[in-house]
Structures are given as structure tokens and as C-alpha cells.
Amino acid sequence: MPPQPPAPPVFYSFNTTDVLVDSLANFVVKAQRDAVEKRGKFTIALSRGTLAANLRGLVGQENVQWDKWEVFFCDEAAVPLESEDSNYHSNIVSFLSHVPIPKNQIHTIDPSLIDDLEELADQYEKQLIDHFAKSNAARYPTFDLMLLGMGTDGETASLFPRHDILTEKDAWVSYIDDAPRGPKRRITMTLPVLTHCYRAVFVVTGGEKAEMLHSILDEPEIGLPCSRVRPASPGLVFWFADADAASTTKYPPTTFRWIDNQKEAEEAVAAAKRKAASKGDDE
Numbered sequence: 001m002p003p004q005p006p007a008p009p010v011f012y013s014f015n016t017t018d019v020l021v022d023s024l025a026n027f028v029v030k031a032q033r034d035a036v037e038k039r040g041k042f043t044i045a046l047s048r049g050t051l052a053a054n055l056r057g058l059v060g061q062e063n064v065q066w067d068k069w070e071v072f073f074c075d076e077a078a079v080p081l082e083s084e085d086s087n088y089h090s091n092i093v094s095f096l097s098h099v100p101i102p103k104n105q106i107h108t109i110d111p112s113l114i115d116d117l118e119e120l121a122d123q124y125e126k127q128l129i130d131h132f133a134k135s136n137a138a139r140y141p142t143f144d145l146m147l148l149g150m151g152t153d154g155e156t157a158s159l160f161p162r163h164d165i166l167t168e169k170d171a172w173v174s175y176i177d178d179a180p181r182g183p184k185r186r187i188t189m190t191l192p193v194l195t196h197c198y199r200a201v202f203v204v205t206g207g208e209k210a211e212m213l214h215s216i217l218d219e220p221e222i223g224l225p226c227s228r229v230r231p232a233s234p235g236l237v238f239w240f241a242d243a244d245a246a247s248t249t250k251y252p253p254t255t256f257r258w259i260d261n262q263k264e265a266e267e268a269v270a271a272a273k274r275k276a277a278s279k280g281d282d283e
């Protein structure tokens with residue numbers, strides 16, 4: 001069978017950030033159940049910034065198999081783990097320190113290597129290889145869930161627009177020393193890794209993200225990094241936005257519900273498009 005084209009992005013828009021936070025927690029728990037049922041564990045990759053804070057709804061969730069979680073970081077600044085710039089640190093503060101995931105299942109960079117970016121990236125890639133070689137890795141690792149943010153320039157993880165790192169095809173983890181904002185020196189999972197997951201979820205809040213969200217969803221042909229995260233079949237990509245971030249995009253929102261596979265994603269997006277078109281006719 002010829003390879004299926006990637007599923008269309010499923011876009012959820014929420015009236016308030018609090019509703020988004022609850023729905024996101026609900027989604028992550030369902031993704032975990034699905035992964036544990038199918039593959040016996042849950043591999044998740046986390047990003048930094050407002051996304052980490054929006055994971056606070058996971059604290060206090062019941063019926064979560066925390067002992068099945070294997071936590072990685074989509075990108076990481078080359079800083080000590082206790083630095084406020086650290087992705088690990090922001091997720092520790094927002095939820096990881098409040099839930100009983102065994103410490104050896106939270107996979108951080110080796111902080112003794114932060115002066116050598118190449119070594120730092122290689123060592124983190126080795127951790128991925130050690131982990132995924134035992135399970136599903138063929139050419140690239142397949143995360144159950146990648147949680148991503150969107151910069152106002154369309155960046156995600158530490159994949160910045162027009163940066164050479166976007167062309168990386170071999171490495172699972174690479175590095176940059178010239179990030180245009182935030183910590184300059186970072187390592188990051190590469191685009192092929194981001195596009196080989198079972199589920200990628202972008203979380204975007206606040207009016208300052210509205211214009212960029214419009215570009216990413218309505219004009220994907222521009223090719224900004226976030227638009228390029230279209231997981232290969234059977235992978236799915238979801239966007240969670242609050243009303244402020246969603247205020248400019250024309251991309252039709254789907255009512256929040258669990259979507260299990262590519263066919264359901266295609267049907268949901270087609271139904272949302274029909275609904276948006278019929279609303280337009282009424283106006």
C-alpha cells in the first residue's frame with residue numbers, strides 16, 4: 001500500500017485558559033491509557049515555556065499509571081538543571097515534582113556536559129537510542145506524545161525559522177549556539193523525530209500568538225517550523241488554543257473530544273469545515 005498522506009491538523013479552541021488546561025490534562029491521560037494498553041508504557045516529550053505551566057492540570061489526576069511514564073524533553077538549554085532557563089526545571093515546577101513518576105524515568109541532559117554542545121546532544125541522543133532501540137525504533141524513535149509550544153516566529157522545540165538545523169535528516173538530537181531569543185545554546189530533537197510520533201500536541205495561549213497561529217494553520221505552505229510538524233501516518237497532530245490565540249485563524253475548530261485515528265481526524269476536520277462554511281452562508 002502506498003504511504004498515506006499525513007492527517008490534517010485537528011484544532012481545538014477553548015473559551016478560557018482554565019478550560020484548556022483541564023482538557024489538555026484529560027487528553028494527556030487518555031493518550032497515556034491508549035499507549036499503555038497498546039505498548040505497555042507511555043513515552044512523552046515535553047517543551048518549555050507557557051506549555052509547562054499549562055500542564056498543571058495533570059497534578060491530582062486520578063487513575064494515572066505514573067510508573068509507566070518515560071519522560072524526555074523536546075529541547076533543552078545548555079544550562080544547569082536548576083536554572084530557570086531549563087526545560088526540565090520549568091516542568092519540575094509546574095507538574096513533575098507533584099506526581100509520582102520514578103526519578104530514573106525522567107530523562108534529563110547530562111549537566112556535566114553543558115560546555116560541549118556536540119557531546120551534550122550526542123549523549124542525549126544516546127539516551128533515546130538506548131530507550132527506543134528496545135522497543136519501537138526503526139529509523140527514528142516514535143514517541144507516544146510530543147507536547148510542543150509555538151514561538152511568535154513560528155518556532156517549535158528549538159527549531160527556528162530559516163535555521164540550518166531544519167534540514168537535519170540523520171541526527172535525532174542536534175544543537176544550536178545561536179538561538180535568536182532565550183538561551184542561545186541549546187540541544188533539540190530534530191524535525192524527523194517530531195514528525196514520527198503517534199501524537200503531537202501544540203498548546204498556544206494569549207493574543208500575541210494569534211497572528212502566527214493564523215499563518216501556521218491557514219498558510220502552511222509558507223513552511224514555518226510548526227507547520228512542518230505533520231506526523232507521518234498513523235500519527236496525528238492537534239492544536240489546543242485559548243480564545244485569544246484563536247482569534248485570527250480561519251481554520252475550523254473541532255469540538256473537543258478524543259480522536260483515535262487518522263480516519264476520525266479526517267472526518268472531524270471535514271465536518272468542522274462544513275460547519276464553518278454553512279455558518280458563512282447564514283451570515
Ligand SMILES: O=C(O)[C@H](O)[C@@H](O)[C@H](O)[C@H](O)COP(=O)(O)O
Nearest residue numbers: 047048049050149150151156157
Ligand atoms: O525552549 C523553548 O523555548 C521551547 O521549547 C519553545 O519551543 C517554546 O515552547 C516556544 O517558544 C513557546 O514558548 P512560550 O509558550 O513560552 O511562548
